[in-house]
Amino acid sequence: MKILLADTILTMDPARPILRGGAIAFDENVAEVTDDQSTIAKLKERADAIEGGKNSVALPGLINAHTHLEFSKATTELNYGSFIAWLSSMIEKRETLIKGLTKTHIDEVLEDTLRGGTTTIGAISSYGFDLESLGGAKQRVVCFNELIGSNPDAADQIFSAFLDKLAKSDEYRSDRFTSALAIHSPYSVAPTLVKKAVALSQTRQTPLSTHFLESKSERKWLESGSGEFKSFFEKVFKLNAPFCNAKEFLSFFADARTVFVHCANADDEELDAIGGLGGAIAHCPVSNRLLGCGLLSLEKLKNREIPYLIATDGLSSNYSLNLFGELRSALMMHEGLDLPLLARDLLRSVTDSAAKVLGLNTGRLASGYAADIISFRLPNEVNDDALLPLQVILRAPNAMDNVFINGERV
Ligand SMILES: [Zn+2]
Numbered sequence: 001m002k003i004l005l006a007d008t009i010l011t012m013d014p015a016r017p018i019l020r021g022g023a024i025a026f027d028e029n030v031a032e033v034t035d036d037q038s039t040i041a042k043l044k045e046r047a048d049a050i051e052g053g054k055n056s057v058a059l060p061g062l063i064n065a066h067t068h069l070e071f072s073k074a075t076t077e078l079n080y081g082s083f084i085a086w087l088s089s090m091i092e093k094r095e096t097l098i099k100g101l102t103k104t105h106i107d108e109v110l111e112d113t114l115r116g117g118t119t120t121i122g123a124i125s126s127y128g129f130d131l132e133s134l135g136g137a138k139q140r141v142v143c144f145n146e147l148i149g150s151n152p153d154a155a156d157q158i159f160s161a162f163l164d165k166l167a168k169s170d171e172y173r174s175d176r177f178t179s180a181l182a183i184h185s186p187y188s189v190a191p192t193l194v195k196k197a198v199a200l201s202q203t204r205q206t207p208l209s210t211h212f213l214e215s216k217s218e219r220k221w222l223e224s225g226s227g228e229f230k231s232f233f234e235k236v237f238k239l240n241a242p243f244c245n246a247k248e249f250l251s252f253f254a255d256a257r258t259v260f261v262h263c264a265n266a267d268d269e270e271l272d273a274i275g276g277l278g279g280a281i282a283h284c285p286v287s288n289r290l291l292g293c294g295l296l297s298l299e300k301l302k303n304r305e306i307p308y309l310i311a312t313d314g315l316s317s318n319y320s321l322n323l324f325g326e327l328r329s330a331l332m333m334h335e336g337l338d339l340p341l342l343a344r345d346l347l348r349s350v351t352d353s354a355a356k357v358l359g360l361n362t363g364r365l366a367s368g369y370a371a372d373i374i375s376f377r378l379p380n381e382v383n384d385d386a387l388l389p390l391q392v393i394l395r396a397p398n399a400m401d402n403v404f405i406n407g408e409r410v
Pocket residue numbers: 066067068124211261313314
């Protein structure tokens with residue numbers, strides 16, 4: 001058994017969210033979280049305690065529910081400011097970005113996010129180039145194997161190639177590696193393929209992911225088959241009409257545990273539908289800003305009890321995969337919301353909420369949960385509980401003092 005002592009423990013357990021002068025006792029799972037000093041003294045007799053240090057904060061390891069590691073080479077090559085300009089630059093530079101990508105590079109990116117406190121990665125795997133890295137990662141992994149295919153006449157062929165890709169990911173399955181499915185988007189996957197993937201995901205009982213209404217151009221294309229997507233689709237996919245509208249697309253996801261990614265341009269009705277489906281939304285504020293997609297309303301999600309998960313997206317639409325950095329951006333961008341409450345919700349979104357949505361027994365420091373724990377030292381004390389989440393987000397360093405996954409120090 002290990003014991004981590006911390007001046008403050010942010011448990012993410014609503015029953016007792018903040019403990020002062022506490023200890024976490026854990027093996028693979030958390031055995032006990034306590035601030036009772038006589039219990040702590042007894043625990044210390046059983047094992048050597050790890051001191052978190054002065055002004056230390058311990059919290060559950062962070063969960064980045066949506067990223068693309070296959071674009072880890074991207075730095076200054078791409079166009080920002082407009083979705084179509086970005087997409088065109090992605091297509092133009094794709095070969096260069098992918099050619100330059102090595103396993104070592106992805107491993108380094110994963111290490112970097114781990115140091116920064118991300119203990120679970122939800123990675124969209126489009127080509128399988130990241131599989132070896134994900135399979136050997138120290139992090140907990142949800143590998144979202146992505147289906148893309150716009151030609152309904154080739155549906156069988158596309159799906160059987162997809163199943164081959166999925167089988168390779170399945171070889172890495174373990175208590176730390178979930179092999180899951182992703183559907184690229186309503187504009188790039190034919191409905192017959194969408195339905196097959198949703199059904200398969202349900203049978204496998206794994207979470208499902210799909211990009212949805214990221215840009216204004218996507219909305220216009222799905223609504224009326226017009227706008228900036230039109231010439232792009234005619235040229236790239238030989239398509240002159242959308243497969244379905246947004247509402248129809250959502251109807252394919254009944255009873256699926258779906259993470260809808262972005263939704264920055266979803267209207268009230270579509271958000272109602274997502275709420276009705278029991279869906280969650282991955283919110284990547286920096287990516288949305290860089291691609292000119294607009295800002296999702298967190299208030300609208302809250303009113304509909306739709307869980308949101310702050311995530312970084314890939315390095316093709318971000319300058320960093322540091323999740324604390326993304327939370328800082330979210331704090332600044334959602335300027336209309338009450339600051340301390342927003343900070344609390346943001347931290348919950350990348351711990352307890354994300355774990356629930358992804359079906360993981362982590363994200364909370366409470367007895368029986370997997371011991372994914374991080375700690376670092378604040379520069380000074382924070383006595384006001386209400387301001388603690390805010391200061392944690394603002395002051396988290398790029399490298400944690402302690403990172404444990406399944407109770408093992410990494
Ligand atoms: Zn994405």
